[in-house]
Amino acid sequence: MQFIxxxxxxxxxxxxxxxxxxxxxxxxxxxxxxxxxxxxxxxIFIVWDFLGIFLGIFKHGNSPYQLPFxxxxxxxxxxxxxxxxxxxxxxxxxxxxxxxRSRI
Amino acid sequence: MTVILGLLTRRVSKPxxxxxxxLLVLLTLTLVFDNLIIIFGMVSYNPLLISGIHIGxxxxxxxxxxxxxxxxxxxLWRQFAPKNEKKEL
Numbered sequence: 001m002q003f004i005x006x007x008x009x010x011x012x013x014x015x016x017x018x019x020x021x022x023x024x025x026x027x028x029x030x031x032x033x034x035x036x037x038x039x040x041x042x043x044i045f046i047v048w049d050f051l052g053i054f055l056g057i058f059k060h061g062n063s064p065y066q067l068p069f070x071x072x073x074x075x076x077x078x079x080x081x082x083x084x085x086x087x088x089x090x091x092x093x094x095x096x097x098x099x100x101r102s103r104i
Numbered sequence: 105m106t107v108i109l110g111l112l113t114r115r116v117s118k119p120x121x122x123x124x125x126x127l128l129v130l131l132t133l134t135l136v137f138d139n140l141i142i143i144f145g146m147v148s149y150n151p152l153l154i155s156g157i158h159i160g161x162x163x164x165x166x167x168x169x170x171x172x173x174x175x176x177x178x179x180l181w182r183q184f185a186p187k188n189e190k191k192e193l
Binding site for chain 2: 005030032033036037040041044045048055056057058059060061062063065066078086087089090091093094095097098100101102
């Protein structure tokens with residue numbers, strides 16, 4: 001039960017990776033460039049997240065679908081995967097749509 | 105943050121139609137999944153500190169994640185392009 005959220009995120013990441021692989025959009029286009037882009041974006045979001053935590057805006061939900069611990073204050077492990085999914089998703093969608101638009 | 109990044113990379117151009125489509129897709133995904141994770145109790149907010157504007161159960165502030173991602177990723181993607189390919193995408 002506790003792994004449901006994390007599992008959902010991993011399904012999302014895997015799905016985007018399959019689209020990426022199939023159309024050679026991001027990681028399968030230029031692995032280093034993808035890694036740098038996603039890693040930097042995730043880092044920026046981590047700072048953004050901690051800003052929200054520091055200001056007291058976010059609270060960890062403690063639902064039965066999440067892991068029962070946080071890495072630090074209100075920051076759960078799943079958040080790292082969510083931010084990676086968001087960043088990777090944006091990149092794959094952006095490169096995919098750009099290529100599609102440049103061909104029609 | 106986007107302004108800072110744009111200034112650092114010195115290349116902020118008019119958004120392409122691909123960018124707008126990407127933004128639309130991300131905002132839609134955010135709308136759906138944000139509401140889901142709030143309904144399933146995975147995250148909660150201090151109601152005193154948010155504006156109070158919601159779309160469904162999702163605070164409008166959460167949509168800034170999608171907007172931020174959409175703004176940052178294309179800039180970084182171009183920034184990290186290999187030297188011989190700087191004009192790409």
